[in-house]
Amino acid sequence: MRGLAGPVMVEVFTVATRDAKQCLDITASVDAIVRRSGAASGLCHVMVLHATAAIAINENDDPNIGVDLLRALDQAVPDHDGWLHDQIDNNAHAHIKAAIVGPSETIPIEKGELVLGRWQGIMLLEFDGPRPQRRVAVRILRDG
Amino acid sequence: MRGLAGPVMVEVFTVATRDAKQCLDITASVDAIVRRSGAASGLCHVMVLHATAAIAINENDDPNIGVDLLRALDQAVPDHDGWLHDQIDNNAHAHIKAAIVGPSETIPIEKGELVLGRWQGIMLLEFDGPRPQRRVAVRILRDG
Amino acid sequence: MRGLAGPVMVEVFTVATRDAKQCLDITASVDAIVRRSGAASGLCHVMVLHATAAIAINENDDPNIGVDLLRALDQAVPDHDGWLHDQIDNNAHAHIKAAIVGPSETIPIEKGELVLGRWQGIMLLEFDGPRPQRRVAVRILRDG
Numbered sequence: 551m552r553g554l555a556g557p558v559m560v561e562v563f564t565v566a567t568r569d570a571k572q573c574l575d576i577t578a579s580v581d582a583i584v585r586r587s588g589a590a591s592g593l594c595h596v597m598v599l600h601a602t603a604a605i606a607i608n609e610n611d612d613p614n615i616g617v618d619l620l621r622a623l624d625q626a627v628p629d630h631d632g633w634l635h636d637q638i639d640n641n642a643h644a645h646i647k648a649a650i651v652g653p654s655e656t657i658p659i660e661k662g663e664l665v666l667g668r669w670q671g672i673m674l675l676e677f678d679g680p681r682p683q684r685r686v687a688v689r690i691l692r693d694g
Numbered sequence: 695m696r697g698l699a700g701p702v703m704v705e706v707f708t709v710a711t712r713d714a715k716q717c718l719d720i721t722a723s724v725d726a727i728v729r730r731s732g733a734a735s736g737l738c739h740v741m742v743l744h745a746t747a748a749i750a751i752n753e754n755d756d757p758n759i760g761v762d763l764l765r766a767l768d769q770a771v772p773d774h775d776g777w778l779h780d781q782i783d784n785n786a787h788a789h790i791k792a793a794i795v796g797p798s799e800t801i802p803i804e805k806g807e808l809v810l811g812r813w814q815g816i817m818l819l820e821f822d823g824p825r826p827q828r829r830v831a832v833r834i835l836r837d838g
Numbered sequence: 839m840r841g842l843a844g845p846v847m848v849e850v851f852t853v854a855t856r857d858a859k860q861c862l863d864i865t866a867s868v869d870a871i872v873r874r875s876g877a878a879s880g881l882c883h884v885m886v887l888h889a890t891a892a893i894a895i896n897e898n899d900d901p902n903i904g905v906d907l908l909r910a911l912d913q914a915v916p917d918h919d920g921w922l923h924d925q926i927d928n929n930a931h932a933h934i935k936a937a938i939v940g941p942s943e944t945i946p947i948e949k950g951e952l953v954l955g956r957w958q959g960i961m962l963l964e965f966d967g968p969r970p971q972r973r974v975a976v977r978i979l980r981d982g
Binding site for chain 3: 591592593596606608609612614615617618619621622623625626651652654656658659660663666667668669670673676691693
């Protein structure tokens, strides 16, 4: 039994997006932070610090899943549909999708590694790109 | 390095909603609890304790984003569409939206403050109002 | 005041699903793990370790809410709609729904019990069943 150990902090990394809508696998970046932290056990919280992007967890082996996901969201939330916010910024659809999918995911850490299923990866969903810098905050709360 | 300090508890505050569907910015209420806790570092979990409301994170500067979000959810999940639960309570659409958006969000705390992007605020989404009291539970897990 | 105590670990239980799409109440299973842990206070993280299922929180008293929820998701994301991933695995709709609803929920623990509203239960949503074993990871981060 012991108290929490080591430096505690939010680590922020950035991702460049190249398309208006894009699904990027950021699992390796998050995994590197977990390993560098030395945390053996706890929870890892991953959050995109923008209101027109989201974090999701899904399969990363077939990249077409990301393509399908973006199209399904487009069908449910058309780019332009008389959205009031479009009068200001023309990206209402991106805000709506970001709010529905959500900005963060939490993943357990055990034996120093993220606990994910065989087909689960961590995805950044860009809804209003391209952007040179999307900021992702990773916060580990450890108890081992 | 030290163990967890200070009183640990779930703090619950209430919000009154005035419309059938409404998006309310609750960032200031959550922020006040974080400051009062004295937590320098950790995670803050915010959860609405009802099955016909949700918590989302998005822009709060243009209130029309909330209006657009509620309409997009209405278009995807019509108020009445032969939902079976409507035979009992007539608010199936509210339960469905609450399940999809989700009841909670988790936000890092650093240097005693919530880590949110410039355009991110914490929103309570009311889907079955108006209600005099919507309960929101805030739980801080601190390690500094 | 004290440090984190007791064994820390991810506990995994399995659920069998019997339908292609199904909403199962897993609250009792999660609750049993919380009680067995002896944690008085903290956060409980519940995550399904698959990319074609999700965890949601909603009412469990009227099971038709789950039926309505699954149909609403079907209407927003049709089973087959030219999804690219269907060329490989024919279950793109399940991946899309899983990404939108999300694989996990976090719930506070206080006085040794899950903090849930009167009408909130923890649901596993099966989108690509039936499956003999869906794995659910429960991780408690305690501070009391």
